[in-house]
Amino acid sequence: MYEKLIAELSSPGRNAFSLTAWNGEETSVGQYIPENLLRTEPAKLPEVSKIDIVRHFTRLSQKNFSIDTNFYPLGSCTMKYNPKINEETARLAGFAHTHPLQPASSVQGLLKLLYCMERSLSALCGMDAFTLQPAAGAHGELTGMMLIKAYHTKKGDGVSRTQVIVPDSSHGTNPSSAHLAGYEIITIPSDDRGMVDLDALKANLSSRTAAFMMTNPNTLGVFEKNILEVADMVHKAGALLYYDGANLNPLLGICRPGDMGFDVVHVNLHKTFSTPHGGGGPGSGPVGVKSILEPFLPIPRITKNNDTFLLNGYCPDSIGKVSAFYGNIGIIIRAYAYIIINGINGLTRVSELAVLNANYLMSRLAGSFNVPYKEGVMHEFVISLKKEAQTYGVRAMDVAKWLIDNDIHPPTVYFPLIVEEALMIEPTETETIDTLDEFIEHMMAVKDTMRGDPSLFHELPRTTEICRPDEVQAARNPILTWHDRN
Ligand SMILES: Cc1ncc(COP(=O)(O)O)c(C=O)c1O
Known part of the structure; x- marks a missing residue:
């Protein structure tokens, strides 16, 4: 059903104000705001009754597809269940009511948590130090690149690399x-096999190379078996090895990027460590480094002197600040709760199950669909629907829409780019075998429907508010404002 905008629900004179009496002193906004900045006319706000507001937002919240309601096998994005205790922990008054400008002496508990989080991530990733400042994976990557640049510059070859x-x-x-x-x-x-082509790497490494950036397992879900050789080649060329650890789900407690030879790593707390994904934030992309890069980490650094935690702003080689204050603290608290509740044994189990679930799905689906890269598949895998597109005219996007109509969030489509008609599937460790089996049944039904009446696919989905938008128009020319028609 079409949900009216709140502005369309408005009717003059309605309001949601229910305080019956006010005994306090009247203050005028004008007391605080300079006259030239005051409105000349009242703001045009929707006038809506309280129950209408509650119903409107409750209905909207129910239109959201969420991991709390349905299966969400969105490859690369790791939509695992986020335990509610993470939320409760982040909302504890001592954390939630802290102000970022409070002196370090008054936030010792929080600094201890951040310090311990840095140490936990260092231990899990095999790195020497971490910064928690970056607010997303991509922000972590940028920070990592800045660290690499500072390192080469200090060594004297920043200009040539x-x-x-x-x-x-x-x-x-x-x-x-x-x-x-x-x-x-x-x-x-x-x-x-979907792995780094060593000859191509060799041919391109030179004294101009600053870094090789990779992820392992890579975006095909495939573990790069030659990683030690890759690290050796990169280091021999005088370059650094960067690890996109957005998704550490298959590695926890099993192997570590630091031991594979990586010098810099970023991790996405909002994938592996069960914190919410926000559209562009609030995420968190901490960056870990080997000791050679530690002097360049963003300031302030959290240090410990006996039992006191300090914010150290004096690091002459630091790249400076990459974020206001110390990072997205609420997200870091959620992730730390997840780490300490699981412990190393629990985290290892997380990874084992993530790999098991993905391999179970892959082996059941590989009989009916083409999985071009199967060797060494870890926590996710990629199906190619190229043959189905050629034979039945049913493309990856059509299958995605079919799944939406069947209450399943579609896998990632058309990524990675090297697989035609890609469906990238990541079930995560938090799903039961029953859910995985249901998904398999749906995928089999997809295949049957393609063989029966492929034209059905082109009108899907039918169950959503907006059925088949023009994807290109919607992405390139979104109309995001409401125009008052009166
Ligand atoms: C492999 C990989 N690297 C980097 C990123 C970027 O992370 P963020 O979206 O937090 O910027 C993602 C996110 O989808 C990812 O899957």
């Missing part, structure tokens, strides 16, 4: 972040 190499399977934010940091991007192909 102008290139960053990325595999063609890399997440789009990787080349964008390196470009934003001023680097030229060199893209190299993957081999026929």
Whole structure:
């Protein structure tokens, strides 16, 4: 049913104000706001009754697709269940009511938590130090690139090392972040197993290379078995190895980027560590480094002197601040709750189950769909619907819409770019085998429907507020404002 905008529900004179009496002193806004900034006319706000507001927003909230209501196998995004205790912990008054300008002496508990979080992430990733400041994965990547630049500059070859190499399977934010940091991007192909092509890497590494950016397992879900050789090649060229650890889900307690030879890593707390994904924030993308890069980390650093935690702003080689204050604290608290509640054994179990669930789904679906890269699949895998598109005219987007009509969030579509008609599936460890089996049944029904009446797909979805928008128009020319028709 069409949900009217709140402005359309408005009727003059209605309001949602229910205080019966006010005994306090009247203050005028004009007391605080300079006269030239005061409105000349009252703001045109919707006039709506309280129950209408409550119903409107409750209905809107129910239109949201959420992990709390349905299966959400969105590859690369790790839509695992976020335990509610994370929320309760972040809302404890001692955390929630803290002001970022309070002196360090009055926030010792919070600083201790941040300090312990940095140490926990260092231990899990095999790195020497972490900063919690970056507010998203891509922000972590940019911070990492700035650290790499500062390192080369300090060594004297910052001017000559102008290139960053990325595999063609890399997440789009990787080349964008390196470009934003001023680097030229060199893209190299993957081999026929979906792994880094070592010959291509060798051919492109040179004294101009600042870093090689990769993720392992990569975006095909495939573990790069040659990682030690890759690290050796990169280091021999005098470059650094950057790890896009957006998704650590298959690795926790099992292996560590630091041990694989990575010098810098960012992790997305909003994927692996069960915190909410926000559209562009509030996320958190902490960055970990080996000791050679530690002097360049953003300030202030959280340090410990006996039992006292300090904010150290004196780090002469630091790249400076990358965020207001210390990062998205609420998200970090949620992630820390998740880490300490699970402990290392629980986190290892998380990874084992994430890999098991993905491999279970893959092996059941591989009989009916093409999985082009199967070797070494970890927590996610990619189906190619190229043959279905050619035979039945049913594309990845059509299947995505079919799943929406069946109350399943679609997998990631058309990524990674090197797989045609890609459906990238990440079930996560928090799903039961019953949910996975239901998903398999739906995918089998998709196949049957394609064979029966493929034309059905082109009008889907039928159950959503807006059925089949023009995707290109909606992305390029979104109309996001409400125009008062009166
Ligand atoms: C592999 C990978 N790298 C980087 C990112 C960027 O993270 P964020 O969206 O927090 O900026 C993502 C997010 O989708 C990702 O999946």
